[in-house]
Amino acid sequence: MFSIVLFTLGPVMTNTYLIADDETGESVVIDPADEGKRIVNEAKKRGWRIGSIWLTHAHFDHLGGAAGVADAVNPPPPVALHADDYSLWRIQGGAAFFGMRIDPGPEPTIELHHGQVLHLGNHQLQVYHAPGHTQGHVMFHNPAEDILFCGDVVFQGSIGRTDLPGGDFSTLINSIHTQVLTLPDETRLLTGHGPETTVGEERKYNPFIQ
Ligand SMILES: [Zn+2]
Numbered sequence: 001m002f003s004i005v006l007f008t009l010g011p012v013m014t015n016t017y018l019i020a021d022d023e024t025g026e027s028v029v030i031d032p033a034d035e036g037k038r039i040v041n042e043a044k045k046r047g048w049r050i051g052s053i054w055l056t057h058a059h060f061d062h063l064g065g066a067a068g069v070a071d072a073v074n075p076p077p078p079v080a081l082h083a084d085d086y087s088l089w090r091i092q093g094g095a096a097f098f099g100m101r102i103d104p105g106p107e108p109t110i111e112l113h114h115g116q117v118l119h120l121g122n123h124q125l126q127v128y129h130a131p132g133h134t135q136g137h138v139m140f141h142n143p144a145e146d147i148l149f150c151g152d153v154v155f156q157g158s159i160g161r162t163d164l165p166g167g168d169f170s171t172l173i174n175s176i177h178t179q180v181l182t183l184p185d186e187t188r189l190l191t192g193h194g195p196e197t198t199v200g201e202e203r204k205y206n207p208f209i210q
């Protein structure tokens with residue numbers, strides 16, 4: 001079974017997803033926003049090993065817990081990020097713009113690219129490069145389960161902001177049209193902030209993508 005544990009963490013209520021293959025006990029943290037130790041404890045409680053950290057993008061609110069996860073897991077799980085967000089990662093995900101400082105954790109060593117297939121036990125997730133909110137933003141799609149971890153690309157009734165460095169509105173809208181709305185209506189969208197939604201709901205009701 002493909003399991004998902006949701007945490008909402010950090011100063012701007014970012015969604016962190018601890019995902020696992022129940023059969024093998026392999027797990028991954030998508031966007032460890034904060035409280036790394038708490039995420040690791042939850043995995044331990046369930047008998048899961050955290051093998052990697054996958055970042056949808058390098059904004060500080062999506063990686064503030066990476067250092068805590070790395071400190072509590074031996075060996076520290078490698079961090080995966082798209083190369084176009086490395087420069088953002090190097091400035092702590094823009095934390096200074098918000099008057100904050102974070103420890104970004106271990107340097108990313110897995111370079112994500114569009115079309116790449118990532119393995120989690122017996123499950124496979126595909127990487128979609130979806131720029132616009134940041135240049136190196138990616139989404140993780142599990143086609144067998146009809147689930148898209150879409151980060152800050154699209155939210156219930158809204159879309160990611162594009163006024164921060166590296167953001168571009170028309171690029172984001174294009175990413176949504178070519179990579180989100182092309183998926184079946186029943187596809188679950190597990191977003192970076194707020195409640196989960198579906199492709200069909202957003203196709204119908206999201207005012208930004210009519
Ligand atoms: Zn963001």
Ligand SMILES: [Zn+2]
Nearest residue numbers: 059061152192
């Ligand atoms: Zn965010």
